[in-house]
Amino acid sequence: xxxxxxxxxxxxxxxxxxxxxxxxxxxxxxxxxxxxxxxxxxxxxxxxxxxxxxxxxxxxxxxxxxxxxxxxxxxxxxxxxxxxxxxxxxxxxxxxxxxxxxxxxxxxxxxxxxxxxxxxxxxxxxxxxxxxxxxxxxxxxxxxxxxxxxxxxxxxxxxxxxxxxxxxxxxxxxxxxxxxxxxxxxxxxxxxxxxxxxxxxxxxxxxxxxxxxxxxxxxxxxxxxxxxxxxxxxxxxxxxxxxxxxxxxxxxxxxxxxxxxxxxxxxxxxxxxxxxxxxxxxxxxxxxxxxxxxxxxxxxxxxxxxxxxxxxxxxxxxxxxxxxxxxxxxxxxxxxxxxxxxxxxxxxxxxxxxxxxxxxxxxxxxxxxxxxxxxxxxxxxxxxxxxxxxxxxxxxxxxxxxxxxxxxxxxxxxxxxxxxxxxxxxxxxxxxxxxxxxxxxxxxxxxxxxxxxxxxxxxxxxxxxxxxxxxxxxxxxxxxxxxxxxxxxxxxxxxxxxxxxxxxxxxxxxxxxxxxxxxxxxxxxxxxxxxxxxxxxxxxxxxxxxxxxxxxxxxxxxxxxxxxxxxxxxxxxxxxxxxxxxxxxxxxxxxxxxxxxxxxxxxxxxxxxxxxxxxxxxxxxxxxxxxxxxxxxxxxxxxxxxxxxxxxxxxxxxxxxxxxxxxxxxxxxxxxxxxxxxxxxxxxxxxxxxxxxxxxxxxxxxxxx
Amino acid sequence: xxxxxxxxxxxxxxxxxxxxxxxxxxxxxxxxxxxxxxxxxxxxxxxxxxxxxxxxxxxxxxxxxxxxxxxxxxxxxxxxxxxxxxxxxxxxxxxxxxxxxxxxxxxxxxxxxxxxxxxxxxxxxxxxxxxxxxxxxxxxxxxxxxxxxxxxxxxxxxxxxxxxxxxxxxxxxxxxxxxxxxxxxxxxxxxxxxxxxxxxxxxxxxxxxxxxxxxxxxxxxxxxxxxxxxxxxxxxxxxxxxx
Numbered sequence: 001x002x003x004x005x006x007x008x009x010x011x012x013x014x015x016x017x018x019x020x021x022x023x024x025x026x027x028x029x030x031x032x033x034x035x036x037x038x039x040x041x042x043x044x045x046x047x048x049x050x051x052x053x054x055x056x057x058x059x060x061x062x063x064x065x066x067x068x069x070x071x072x073x074x075x076x077x078x079x080x081x082x083x084x085x086x087x088x089x090x091x092x093x094x095x096x097x098x099x100x101x102x103x104x105x106x107x108x109x110x111x112x113x114x115x116x117x118x119x120x121x122x123x124x125x126x127x128x129x130x131x132x133x134x135x136x137x138x139x140x141x142x143x144x145x146x147x148x149x150x151x152x153x154x155x156x157x158x159x160x161x162x163x164x165x166x167x168x169x170x171x172x173x174x175x176x177x178x179x180x181x182x183x184x185x186x187x188x189x190x191x192x193x194x195x196x197x198x199x200x201x202x203x204x205x206x207x208x209x210x211x212x213x214x215x216x217x218x219x220x221x222x223x224x225x226x227x228x229x230x231x232x233x234x235x236x237x238x239x240x241x242x243x244x245x246x247x248x249x250x251x252x253x254x255x256x257x258x259x260x261x262x263x264x265x266x267x268x269x270x271x272x273x274x275x276x277x278x279x280x281x282x283x284x285x286x287x288x289x290x291x292x293x294x295x296x297x298x299x300x301x302x303x304x305x306x307x308x309x310x311x312x313x314x315x316x317x318x319x320x321x322x323x324x325x326x327x328x329x330x331x332x333x334x335x336x337x338x339x340x341x342x343x344x345x346x347x348x349x350x351x352x353x354x355x356x357x358x359x360x361x362x363x364x365x366x367x368x369x370x371x372x373x374x375x376x377x378x379x380x381x382x383x384x385x386x387x388x389x390x391x392x393x394x395x396x397x398x399x400x401x402x403x404x405x406x407x408x409x410x411x412x413x414x415x416x417x418x419x420x421x422x423x424x425x426x427x428x429x430x431x432x433x434x435x436x437x438x439x440x441x442x443x444x445x446x447x448x449x450x451x452x453x454x455x456x457x458x459x460x461x462x463x464x465x466x467x468x469x470x471x472x473x474x475x476x477x478x479x480x481x482x483x484x485x486x487x488x489x490x491x492x493x494x495x496x497x498x499x500x501x502x503x504x505x506x507x508x509x510x511x512x513x514x515x516x517x518x519x520x521x522x523x524x525x526x527x528x529x530x531x532x533x534x535x536x537x538x539x540x541x542x543x544x545x546x547x548x549x550x551x552x553x554x555x556x557x558x559x560x561x562x563x564x565x566x567x568x569x570x571x572x573x574x575x576x577x578x579x580x581x582x583x584x585x586x587x588x589x590x591x592x593x594x595x596x597x598x599x600x601x602x603x604x605x606x607x608x609x610x611x612x613x614x615x616x617x618x619x620x621x622x623x624x625x626x627x628x629x630x631x632x633x634x635x636x637x638x639x640x641x642x643x644x645x646x647x648x649x650x651x652x653x654x655x656x657x658x659x660x661x662x663x664x665x666x667x668x669x670x671x672x673x674x675x676x677x678x679x680x681x682x683x684x685x686x687x688x689x690x691x692x693x694x695x696x697x698x699x700x701x702x703x704x705x
Numbered sequence: 706x707x708x709x710x711x712x713x714x715x716x717x718x719x720x721x722x723x724x725x726x727x728x729x730x731x732x733x734x735x736x737x738x739x740x741x742x743x744x745x746x747x748x749x750x751x752x753x754x755x756x757x758x759x760x761x762x763x764x765x766x767x768x769x770x771x772x773x774x775x776x777x778x779x780x781x782x783x784x785x786x787x788x789x790x791x792x793x794x795x796x797x798x799x800x801x802x803x804x805x806x807x808x809x810x811x812x813x814x815x816x817x818x819x820x821x822x823x824x825x826x827x828x829x830x831x832x833x834x835x836x837x838x839x840x841x842x843x844x845x846x847x848x849x850x851x852x853x854x855x856x857x858x859x860x861x862x863x864x865x866x867x868x869x870x871x872x873x874x875x876x877x878x879x880x881x882x883x884x885x886x887x888x889x890x891x892x893x894x895x896x897x898x899x900x901x902x903x904x905x906x907x908x909x910x911x912x913x914x915x916x917x918x919x920x921x922x923x924x925x926x927x928x929x930x931x932x933x934x935x936x937x938x939x940x941x942x943x944x945x946x947x948x
Contacts, residue, residue, distance in 0.1 A: 090770045090798065101773050108805070109812035111766050114778040158819055236782035239751045239763065321779075325748055359946075 031086035033487060033620035035425050035458055038348035038391050045087050047450040049339070049383065049418040051346040051391055054089050055324055056316040058343055061414035062336045062380075063312035064096065066301060083481050085453035093313040095449050113321075115282075117229050118157035118193060125150055127271075128186075131214035135178050142179035145170050149186055155193030164190055181210040185219060192222065197230045214271075221272040224259030228279050228286075231256055235286045246288045253287045274309030281322065290326045297323055298334035329366070333373040335380055342367060342384050346391045361392045383419050390422060396429035407438050409445030417451055424458055436462050443478050453481040460484045461620050469626065470497060475506075484620060486514045486553050490611055491621030494628070495519060495531060502538050510557075517558040521611050524563070524577070524597065526629030529585035532563075536578065539564050549605050562604055569599050572654060591641060591651040598634045598658065607634065607670045633673030635662050642684070649692065656688040657697035663705040681705065733924050735917045737940050744794070744916070744941045747779035752942055760790040762828055762886075762939060765813055768806055770799035776806045778813075787821045792859060797831040800844040807851050814856070826857030826883065838866070838874025845881045857883040861916065864889055864902045866909075879911040886939050888916035895921040903929065912936050919943045 030043060037044040037052025045057045087095070110119040128150045132143050149170040152163035167186050174180045188203030204226065207219035231252045237243050260280045264273055277300070284293035297319055305311045310318065329341055345362035367388055374381035382402045389398040403423040409416065420442055427435040439459045446452040456479045463471045472479050472488060479485060489501060489511070501507055501515035516538050523532035545561030552558050568575040574596035583593040601607070612631040615621040630636075638659035641647045647655065662671035663681055685704035692698045737743065737754045744762040745751060755761065766778045784791065793814055810827070817824050829848070833841040849858050862885040866875065878885065887909075889899040895918055896902075903926045906913075917923050917940050929935055 088770075094772050099771070099773065109808050111776045111778040111809040111813065113766075114809075114813075115781055158816075232782075237751055238785045239745055239755065239761070240780045240782040240784040241745070241751050242781050244750055321748075 032616070033086075033457065033483070034461070034618055035421065035454070036390070038346065040347060042088060043086065045089065045092060046085055046454055047414060047417060047448065048421045048454060049343060049414065050387065051343050051348070053343070055340055055344055056089055056313075056320045057092060059316040059319065059336070059340050060092070060096070060312050061418075062339060063301060063315065065413045065415050067304075067312070083453055084483055085450055085457050085481070087450060092450075093317075097311045097313040115232075116157055117225075118155050121153070121155055121193070124189070125153075127218075128182075128189075131218075132182055135182070135212060135214070137212075138176050138178040138182065142174055142176055145173060146179065146182050146186065149183075150189075153186075153190060153193065155190075157193065157195075160194050161190060164194070178212045181207060181212045181215040184210075185215040188219065188222060192226055192229070195229075197226050200226045217267060217270060218272070220259075220263050220266070221270070221276055224256055224263055224276060225279060227252055227256030227259055228283055231283065231286055242286065242288075244288060246286065248287055250287075253283060256283045274307070277308070281318075285322045288326075290323070290328075290331050293323055294327055294332040294334065294337060298332065298337060301334070301336055329370070335374045335377045338370055338373060339380055339384060342370070343387065346387060348391070362388070364388060364393070379419065380415055383415060383422070386419070386422050386426075390425065390429075396426040399423060399426035400430070405438070407441040407445075409442075411447045412445050412451065414448070417446070417448070417454075421454060421458070428458075428462065436466070440478070453484070456481045457484055457620060460488060464488060464492060464620065464623055469493065473497065473501060482508065482510060483553065486511055487615075487621045489515050490518050490552060491615055492623055492625050493518070494626030495523070495528065497626070498522075499535065499538075502535075513558040513560060514552060517552060517560045518611060520560060520563045521606075521609075522627045522629075524581055525601070525612070525632035526627055527584075527588060528629070529581045529588065532581050533578070533585060536563060549609060552610060569596070569603050571603075572596060572599055574599055589646075591644075591647050594637060594641065595651055595654055595658070598637050601632065601634060602658075606632075608672060612672055631672070633671060635659065635669060635671035635673035635676075638662070638671070639673070639676075650695065653688060653692035653695040653697045656684050656692070657701055660685050660688065660701060660704050664703065667705045678705075733922050735919055735921050735923045735940060737919045737942060740917075740938050740940045742914070742937060742939045744939055746941070749942050749944055754942075758789055760792065760825070760939075761786065762792040762794050764794045764796060764830075765817075766810070767796040768798060768802060768810075770801075774799055774801055774803055774806060776809045783816055783820045784822055785820055787823065789823065790825045791817070791822045792825050792828045793817055794828045794830055797829055800831070800841070807848075811851060814853070824856065826859060827852065828859040828861065828886070830861040832863065834863075839877050842874060842877035842881050845878070849881060859884045859886065861885070862887045862913070864896060864899060875908065875910065882911060884912045884914060884936060885909075886914045886916045888941070889923070890916070890918040890921055890941065894918075895923075906932055906935075909934055914939050916941060 032041070032044050035046070035048070037046065037050055039052050040054065041052065042054065045053050047061060049058050049061055082091075108119070108122070110116060129147050132138065132146050132150075135143070138146075149163060149166045152166045153161050154163065155161035167183070167190050171180075171183045171187055174183045184203055184207060188200045188207070191197070191199035191203060201223060204219040204222045207215050210216040210219070231248045234248050235243060235246070257280065260276045260283065263270070263276050264280070267273055267276075270276075277296070281293060281296050284290075284296060297315075300308045300310075300315060305315075308315065324340070327337065327341060329338065332338060342362055345359075347361070364385075367384060371381060374384075386399040386402040389395045389402070399422060403419045403426075405420075405423065406416065407420050407424075409420075412420065424435065424438050424442065427438055432438075436459070439455055439462060442455045443452070443459075446455045460472050460479050463469060469488060469492060471477065472485065489498060493501075493515070498515045498519040502512050502519055504512065507515075516535075519535055520532060520539070522528070523535055539560045543561035543564065544557050544559045545565060547555050547559030547562065549559075563577060566576050566578075568579075572592075572595060574580060574592075577597075577600050580593050580596045580600065583590050584597065587593075601609075606612075609632075612633065614631070617623075625631075638655045641655040642652060642659060659671075660681055662669050669675055681704045685701065688695075688698045688701060737752065740754075741758055742760045742762075743755060743758050744764070745755065746764045763780060763784055765780050766776055768774060768776050779796070795810060814824060814827065827848075829845065831841065845858060845860065852858060858881070860878070860882050864887055866887065887906075889896060889903070899922075903915075906926075906929065909932075912934050914936050915929075915938050917938055919940050919942050
């Protein structure tokens, strides 16, 4: 459960160190509940710049810091970020850069990112019509002819477009100079869409001196675009992948670059400046010119999002596809790009017990060599040094020297927040006695999305490890994140705390239900039978009883009613749970009642239940449970009863039968506890057959696994 | 179905006692040169081994779980592979597809076909959890209705479907898809203990292939070749590691 992002998760781009995450989809992605993440999982992103983050997240956080204002949320936009410290890329992007719903009338059949010159046809038609209609110098009859011809073009980029004859006809009929310019433009556009780039270039060149501003500017832009499309003829292989290395004629690339650069120079705020800059990046990408591509992106960093036509998230996304897979540290001197590369090179292996697929981390000397490039941003460089000390050389004391205390702030930039969080992590690592106070001080400034929950997590882990769990749940506790609170309740809380939480009328309903469910489950399975009978009264009448019990915290209403069922289970003629527990309260070793308790667990789907699991030691909820008694395991229960000479024959037969079936039919144990080898399963099976041949269970059992 | 000779040889080698004595370790590494079906993901550079492929699964795009859900192309251009069976792969983060996503994916399929490709069908790559297979099957049934009748529908599958998958869910999938490719790797890593899962493939009632990772570990379990639903392998190509 704890690392359940499914197959191919990190594979989307099949690049080891920058793969995009799975976004918040239909199925949960379970983060590791801790502050330090060195491996890319896609589930563990935080608003702390760190190696385990998706590169898009680290890049976006740095880009957001360049903007002086925080994103403005308009009423009716997406809901604010959920109270959680962890996110996948998709929900992160939606939180910071909410997008309106697609209009209903959108008939575009081209996907985002699909590179076809024909995809601009609809917008091109609209712009052409608007420009023609605005040009009153052109007689209205000519305007109507032009518009009709443009509408008739309908290119599809697989063959010649439909409107060639009509355009040739219009070209001959134009009398006004303006009409002629628009008609010439149309001829160029038709040639462009049809892939006749020589004709297109000739027509657009001829418009350089046109009087009409729209055809003149648009033709200038189109000249560059023609060359980009000419470059694409030989840019892709049979698989639709970019050819590497590029085989495109260098002269075409040079013409495309010059054409687009000239346009951007002459029209810095033109109709197509944003698009021309995008095409320029495409030229660099097509030709495999990583250095120029990196420089172009670095230049975009300085522009406000409106001028680049991309918000920070979209920019990070594009760079993740187009630049980061190729980018080496030697290709750039931009501190933002370097920081993203450096952090990704501090990553650890995906699975801690293996080094499968793991590259050596960046050396401190290589990092130090970048120092001059961070002259404008020493705080970022110091942070990278500190991250290196934390994740690579594991020297927390060095971090405290690199990152001075600045925990008291009205708000944090993402870099400032990262610096202080890392300082706090180092304080914890050196067991500084002021660590808790440090986290508390950080709370006030943790204002940006996901920041607050990260600090709450730090504080909760501190208190959990310091034996001060109750403090998390005190009135006025600053820890509000339900994931943090409820995780502690299901993992480490003892019976008194659970009971208090279940009874606290001021607590959130879900938390109360989680506490009560955990209490009743652990009462029944950890031997607190009398408590169970008393605590059962806390369950409200009509509480739901049909949960799937996969993830207690994800259920809208934890199904506490399951413990109040009045029906028994017929298979072994068991009474209701209440009666079973009542018998155990009188005699904890009552063998049939024990088997009936196990049957209750089996039939209600509690095998491998999360309340019997153990979170990793370094995560929230990873300390030993304060609830007395061991985790429940049917296998251990059956083993004990098989070994106990006092177990009556029929009960022993059933215990043997159930123990054998723990491994059926897959051969995997579904009953928890300590695994036994096949030979032991075979021995149980034979003993069932030999000692209890007349029992229903011996006769029913034909295999062991 | 008759597969390449190399695969039959590999299976024989993997049988008990059949390992080549001179280099037993190397036999466990997936050498793409011994296979004829491949995935080509975005960002993975084509390799010469593709020239001898009889079928290629090409990632075309990704349905992203944004709000609104959107389809993002991942392959820069339309392929031109008239001599090879092609599956157009769609990576899927969410099953909540709005109408434009269907429209864009079907338009892509049509463009791939009109470029002269032998597009067998669409493969959906979605990380359906074992206990949600019935929901997934319902989605696929609906998708199937959108597809041209002469195109097939395939899916990737998770290894643990064979042992933990809900049998009803697996049956529901079997009635909807033409094939499933079960991946024995996660990310760039072969799943430790994959053999334990594979041992229980008898539960699969769908024609299936095994998805291997280029350079990853692989040892065919006994009985795989005899499984009536087994159709062969697909190798996930990887870029060579730097250095």
